[in-house]
Amino acid sequence: MTRTSTATPLAPHPDRLFAADPAARTVARTVYQAVADAPIISPHGHVDAALIADDQPFADPASLLVTPDHYVLRLLHANGVGLDELGRPDRSGDGSVPDGRQIWHRLAAHWDDFAGTPVRYWFETELHDVFGLTEQPSAENADAQYDHLAELLTTPAFRPRALFDTFRIEVLATTDDPTADLAAHARLAADPSFRGRVLPTFRADAVFDPSRPDWRHVVTSIGQAAGIDTGTHAGLLAALRARRRYFIEHGATATDTGVLDAGSTPLSTAARERIHTTALLGPASLTEADAVAYRHDMLYRWAEMSVEDGLVMQLHPGVHRNHHRPTLERFGPDTGHDLPAVGSFTEPLRPLLEAFGTAPGFHLGLLPGRLRRSAVVVHRHPGGDRPVPRRGHRLGVVIPARHDMARRADAAYLASLVVSHQLSEEDAVRTAHRIVSDIPRATFKL
Structure with a gap:
């Protein structure tokens, strides 16, 4: 777009997230450039x-970049914008x-409310690098920018598939309901024209908490999908094992679980069955x-199954999911109301x-709270533990922006070790390569 004389330029700085110290910044540039692409x-x-x-065109800029992203919704809603004004249907x-x-x-109109946040960073990177915008969004240019993006x-x-290739995505894991048929994954795996890997991830949060109002429905649906009676706790475990096998057959390498706390004390068989029946x-x-x-x-049984x-x-x-119940009832989940x-x-x-901590092949990834930039993954194996950075994303078009942010932050930290003589520059570059490639491949068995 041609910038008007009154517009604020949109030009992400090439040294963003790097240290102010010239020596550290120079090293960070070298490390970052080694893994940027x-x-x-x-x-x-x-x-x-x-x-x-399906590879269908995205409907419009807002349904791609605003409405489905709970980080964006959270900030806008916190600044007085109604969720119904952001495309979330009102269930009432x-x-x-x-x-x-x-x-x-x-x-x-609320662009300034994002200033200094990771969301603003992601937006600036994708709007500039992916869509070619050169002005920061404003009330004055909103129509012109919307038309540019929509075109x-x-x-x-x-x-979607063209962007998958443009972003150089090699492996993309999705998050999937335990009853999902994974038909889309099967189609992609069987399509010779698609060169990437899209892997399902088994997400069965709802089955963990029997106090949830939908717990009985979830337990029943898992049993139906597996063809196993889940009227007993033993039956539920058998059904979950069967569904996990189904996911593995479709390429899954991981499960994903969000719970209120990390308690993992096991119960006796009798106690489990009693609570399940109740x-x-x-x-x-x-x-x-x-x-x-x-x-x-x-949670204990989940680790047991992972070893198996x-x-x-x-x-x-x-994380307290959907912390504000009136909003949950009116607009549904994933509106930015998950609080630590x-x-x-x-x-x-x-x-x-x-x-199970030293069981061969057991890999446990810990993601504290809602941290999504560089949460700690602990790779458990007989040789010990090793923490590695992780990345997570909600929207496909935001993936390169979030990975770029992670790579820059990693480069900045590694550079700080170099200038303080804790690491050589060569080791920093090798470590950056391991972070973006070797370690995630090993940790997630890719």
């Missing part, structure tokens, strides 16, 4: 595989959903203590790690 391995994400399998039936142009105007999204170069009567029949004990035991079938166990505890809870790993995970 490396293929992307994304073992944790939320892109719908059908989006890539009141009001109408605005069109994409109106939603984009809301974003542009690009109609072109072949901005179809929970099937409904949440009102269950005590809070029993619900917590059941959830902790399920080899799926990497991703775990991100410490106070928690720990060391003692809660002791039962699990004492039982």
